[in-house]
Structure formats: structure tokens, C-alpha cells
Amino acid sequence: MGSLSELLFKNRQWAENNKKQDINFFSRLIPGQFPQYLWIGCCDSRVPAEMITGSQPGELLVHRNVANMVLDDDTSCLSVLQLAVEVLKVQHIIIVGHSHCGGVTAALNSDQYDGSLGSWLQNLKSIFQQHEKQFNLLSDEKERINLLCELNAVHQAVNVANTSIVRKAWKNNSPLVISSCIYNFGDGLLKKIGESISEPNNIPDQYQSLIQK
Numbered sequence: 001m002g003s004l005s006e007l008l009f010k011n012r013q014w015a016e017n018n019k020k021q022d023i024n025f026f027s028r029l030i031p032g033q034f035p036q037y038l039w040i041g042c043c044d045s046r047v048p049a050e051m052i053t054g055s056q057p058g059e060l061l062v063h064r065n066v067a068n069m070v071l072d073d074d075t076s077c078l079s080v081l082q083l084a085v086e087v088l089k090v091q092h093i094i095i096v097g098h099s100h101c102g103g104v105t106a107a108l109n110s111d112q113y114d115g116s117l118g119s120w121l122q123n124l125k126s127i128f129q130q131h132e133k134q135f136n137l138l139s140d141e142k143e144r145i146n147l148l149c150e151l152n153a154v155h156q157a158v159n160v161a162n163t164s165i166v167r168k169a170w171k172n173n174s175p176l177v178i179s180s181c182i183y184n185f186g187d188g189l190l191k192k193i194g195e196s197i198s199e200p201n202n203i204p205d206q207y208q209s210l211i212q213k
């Protein structure tokens, strides 16, 4: 069973190893952060953003929640988006879903959860309902889960594109690009889904029907 002292021990080892390899590893982070990417991913413990992209501290601004969603009443996520776009001038926003997502599986199976988790998962169920015809063509559960993972990632990219934060940035000619990816546990690879969105009038055809006005 894990314990805090075990984590603290591992942390000391990690800090010592990094200092041994690079004496300035920590001191160079002190002046500020200049990340190039905003990563919006699932909080699943098997999808550690920095580790799977080989990134170092300071390279990714990360927001994670259950099933990588961007909702217009989620002030936590929108605060991170605003920080990324308006303060840190991040130019790449990536929505990252993943295979075997527990949130997606629960929504597809109509698992019942009370409280906040239950109402949060309703958002995934509504994506499923919007695309029910597509799901009816698939009998394999794995394929149905994969489809909802991908549709969810694309929906969330459109949600990002429709925020006033991103609209304002594009109006001010900020070269902001929004992409969707799926991380696959089977091979450890990130796969890009569909086209990136780089301006309000350039939302790819496959996204158009998803735009919520």
C-alpha cells in the first residue's frame, strides 16, 4: 500500500538525480514559466502528460479532469485556458482523450454515480445521444468506447474554439491552433484526430455539425 513517506522518498531521489545530471535543473525554472502548449487531458493516472511526451518541467501547461472536458460553466478549466491564452501566450491547445477511458465507458454503459461525478458524466451521455445513429452501427463494445473517446475529444476542441477567450485571441490575430489527440495504452502513442482548428472560419467540415451556438 502506498504512503506519503514513500512518495517523499521518491521525490528526494528524483530531485537529487536531476541535480546530479544538471546543476541548473531547478534554478532555471525560478524566473517564470514559458510553456508552448496547453494540454487538456483526462485525470486518469495512466496518462501522465509530461512523461508520455518526454517533456520537462515548464514545457506543458496542464489541466486534467474526468474525460478531458471543456464546459462553459467550468471556471477551473476556463481560468487555465485564460491564463494560457492571455497571459502565457500559448499557441497550441491540445485536447487529449485516451483508450479505455473509465469516464467514457461509464457514460456508455449508463453506470450510475451520485453527486458531482454523476452530473459531470451527463455531458458525455449527451455527446453519445447526439451521435446515437453512429453508435447503433457498432456492436463491439471496444469500438463503441473508442468512437465516444474520439467524438468527445473533437467536441471539446470545438468547445475550446467557441469560448470568448479563444474568439478574442483570434480577433487579435493570435496564431492559436487547437488539436485533438487520443493516447493509446496499447502502444503508448498519441494519435491526432481530424483537422486542427486555427481560426473561427476554418473549423473543419467534420466539426461544423458539432458547433454549439
Ligand SMILES: [Zn+2]
Pocket: 042, 043, 044, 066, 067, 068, 098, 100, 101, 102, 103, 104
Ligand atoms: Zn479517462
